[in-house]
Amino acid sequence: MRHVTIYDTTLRDGAQAEELNFTSQDKVRIAHKLDDLGIHYIEGGWPGANPTDQKFFEKIKGHTFTNAKLTAFGSTHFAKTTPENDPNLAGLLAANTSVITIFGKSWDLHATTALGIPLERNLELISNSVRYLNERVDEVIFDAEHFFDGFKHNPEYAIQAIQAAHEAGAARLILCDTNGGSLPSQIAKAMEAVQKALPEAQLGIHAHNDSEVAVANSLEAVRLGATQVQGTINGYGERCGNANLCSVIPNLELKMDIKTIGQSNLPKLLNTSHFVSETGNLRPFMRQPFVGASAFAHKGGIHVSAILKDSRTYEHIPPKSVGNEQRVLLSDQAGKSNILFKAKELGYDLGKNDPTVDKLLKELKQRESMGYEYSVADASFELILQEALGKPLNYFHFQNFFVVDAKREEDPEPFTEATVIIEVKGQQEHTAATGMGPVNALDRALRKGLERFYPELSAIRLLDFKVRVLSGAVRDTGGTASFVRVLVETGDQTDRWTTMGVSHNIIEASWQAVVDAINYKLFKDDSRRSKKS
CATH class of the missing domain: 3.30.160.340 (Double Stranded RNA Binding Domain)
Incomplete structure (x- = not known):
C-alpha cells in the first residue's frame, strides 16, 4: 500500500480566508487537534510576518506532538541580501522547528515582474536559501509558487526552479497551483514532465480552489506519484480556499487504497472539521462532502425506502467511517418510510399500517406546503408526532397576548412591552414584561407566568x-x-x-x-x- 503524507496549512494559508480569524491560543488548540487526527505536518505560520504567528511559535515551544512535525513557513532570502544576513531566514530558524517550508518563484513572470530580478538571480535565491536552511534543520520543503502557471508559459524555466531546490537539498518539491486555475489534465501534463526531468525527486501538490477542482487536482497528482498533499481543514483559504483535506483524506484512504492518517483515525474527521469551524467562529458548511450535516441526509421517500433496505443504494461510503451519521429528513417529499425512520430514531416504534403514520404524513405535507420545514426542526416534529399519537401536551393553555412597540423622536430605541394571559393547571396567569424587542418581551412575559409552576424553565x-x-x-x-x-x-x-x-x-x-x-x-x-x- 502506498503512503502519502498530509501537510496541513490551516493555521497559515487557511487563516487567510475572509471572515476567519484565529488567536495564537486558538492556533495552539487546533495544532493539537490536528496532531490527534494523525496529520503529519502542521504549518504554524510565518514567523515575524504578524504578531499572532510570532506569539504562536513562542507559545508552542515546549509542546510535544505524537504524530505531527511542526513547520515554519517563509520565503527565499531577499534579492539584496545573502542567506547569512537575511531577516526572513533568521526568523524561520528562530522558530526552532525541525522542518522549514520556503516558497520561491517558479513562474518567470513573477521573477521579472513581481521581484524585478533576472531569471538567473531568482534561481540563486532558491538554491542559496534551501542550501543554507538544509544545513541547519532536519528537513526543508520547497513550495514552487505558481508552478503550474509557470509551466504553461515557460516549462523549461519552471523545471529549472524546482531543480535548483532539489540540487540544494530540498526533501520535497511541492508543485503549487497558487492561482487555482489549473484543471486535472494540466496537472497531469506537468507532473509527467517533472517526473521525467527529476525522477528521484519527492513531489507534492498544493492546490487552490478557484476553479472548484482543488481536491480533484490533488488526487490526480497523487495518482501520478505525488507523495505529499498540502491543504486545509474544510478547504479554508484565501479567495476560494485550498484543497479540502476533509475530502482529500477519505478519498485517498477509502477509494484509492492509499494510506494517509490511517483508517482508524478517519472517524475523527467530522469532529476535527467542526472544531476548526467553531474555533474560527464560523458555522460548519452543511453540504460539505463527507463531514457536512447534509452529506448523508435523505429527503425523498423513494431514497429513504431504499436505504432502509441497504444504505449502499444512496450512500457512497458508510457515514460512520468519517464520523458522520445517516439522517432522514421530513418534508413534503416524504413518504411513509421517512415517518417510520424518524419516529424510530426518536424512540417510537410505529407499524407501516399504523393509522398514525397516514395521519401524520397528511399533516406534514399540508404544513410543509404552508412553509414549515421539519427537516430543520426536529423538536417541533416530535411535538406534532405526540399529537398524532393522541398525546397532546397540555402544560398550559393560551388565551391572549398583546404586544406594544413604541418609539418617539427622542428615543434611541423603541420601547416594547408584552402582555400574556395563559391558564396553567387550572389557574389563570396574567403577566407583562418589557424586552429588547417583541420576541424577547413575549418570551419573558410567558416565562413569568410559567416558572412558578415549572421552575426548570429558568x-x-x-x-x-x-x-x-x-x-x-x-x-x-x-x-x-x-x-x-x-x-x-x-x-x-x-x-x-x-x-x-x-x-x-x-x-x-x-x-x-x-x-x-x-x-x-x-x-x-x-x-x-x-x-x-
Missing part, C-alpha cells in the same frame, strides 16, 4: 434566532405581506433543540416557535422522569 436560553421570508407558500401575498418562517434554537445545560413557527405575522411565527421550545423542554424533562421511575 435553565433554558435562546441560542439562535433566524427569520426567512417564504415565497410560493399557500396564501402567500408577496412583498411585506409574505409568510415568514422563524427558527429558534434553544438549549439548557445538556441539550439543544430547534423549533419553528410560520405565519405572515412575524410576531405570531416567533410565538409559535417559542411556545414549541418551552413545551419541548417540559416534555423531555417529563420523559426523563418517567424513565427513571
Whole structure:
C-alpha cells in the first residue's frame, strides 16, 4: 500500500480566508487537534510576518506532538541580501522547528515582474536559501509558487526552479497551483514532465480552489506519484480556499487504497472539521462532502425506502467511517418510510399500517406546503408526532397576548412591552414584561407566568434566532405581506433543540416557535422522569 503524507496549512494559508480569524491560543488548540487526527505536518505560520504567528511559535515551544512535525513557513532570502544576513531566514530558524517550508518563484513572470530580478538571480535565491536552511534543520520543503502557471508559459524555466531546490537539498518539491486555475489534465501534463526531468525527486501538490477542482487536482497528482498533499481543514483559504483535506483524506484512504492518517483515525474527521469551524467562529458548511450535516441526509421517500433496505443504494461510503451519521429528513417529499425512520430514531416504534403514520404524513405535507420545514426542526416534529399519537401536551393553555412597540423622536430605541394571559393547571396567569424587542418581551412575559409552576424553565436560553421570508407558500401575498418562517434554537445545560413557527405575522411565527421550545423542554424533562421511575 502506498503512503502519502498530509501537510496541513490551516493555521497559515487557511487563516487567510475572509471572515476567519484565529488567536495564537486558538492556533495552539487546533495544532493539537490536528496532531490527534494523525496529520503529519502542521504549518504554524510565518514567523515575524504578524504578531499572532510570532506569539504562536513562542507559545508552542515546549509542546510535544505524537504524530505531527511542526513547520515554519517563509520565503527565499531577499534579492539584496545573502542567506547569512537575511531577516526572513533568521526568523524561520528562530522558530526552532525541525522542518522549514520556503516558497520561491517558479513562474518567470513573477521573477521579472513581481521581484524585478533576472531569471538567473531568482534561481540563486532558491538554491542559496534551501542550501543554507538544509544545513541547519532536519528537513526543508520547497513550495514552487505558481508552478503550474509557470509551466504553461515557460516549462523549461519552471523545471529549472524546482531543480535548483532539489540540487540544494530540498526533501520535497511541492508543485503549487497558487492561482487555482489549473484543471486535472494540466496537472497531469506537468507532473509527467517533472517526473521525467527529476525522477528521484519527492513531489507534492498544493492546490487552490478557484476553479472548484482543488481536491480533484490533488488526487490526480497523487495518482501520478505525488507523495505529499498540502491543504486545509474544510478547504479554508484565501479567495476560494485550498484543497479540502476533509475530502482529500477519505478519498485517498477509502477509494484509492492509499494510506494517509490511517483508517482508524478517519472517524475523527467530522469532529476535527467542526472544531476548526467553531474555533474560527464560523458555522460548519452543511453540504460539505463527507463531514457536512447534509452529506448523508435523505429527503425523498423513494431514497429513504431504499436505504432502509441497504444504505449502499444512496450512500457512497458508510457515514460512520468519517464520523458522520445517516439522517432522514421530513418534508413534503416524504413518504411513509421517512415517518417510520424518524419516529424510530426518536424512540417510537410505529407499524407501516399504523393509522398514525397516514395521519401524520397528511399533516406534514399540508404544513410543509404552508412553509414549515421539519427537516430543520426536529423538536417541533416530535411535538406534532405526540399529537398524532393522541398525546397532546397540555402544560398550559393560551388565551391572549398583546404586544406594544413604541418609539418617539427622542428615543434611541423603541420601547416594547408584552402582555400574556395563559391558564396553567387550572389557574389563570396574567403577566407583562418589557424586552429588547417583541420576541424577547413575549418570551419573558410567558416565562413569568410559567416558572412558578415549572421552575426548570429558568435553565433554558435562546441560542439562535433566524427569520426567512417564504415565497410560493399557500396564501402567500408577496412583498411585506409574505409568510415568514422563524427558527429558534434553544438549549439548557445538556441539550439543544430547534423549533419553528410560520405565519405572515412575524410576531405570531416567533410565538409559535417559542411556545414549541418551552413545551419541548417540559416534555423531555417529563420523559426523563418517567424513565427513571
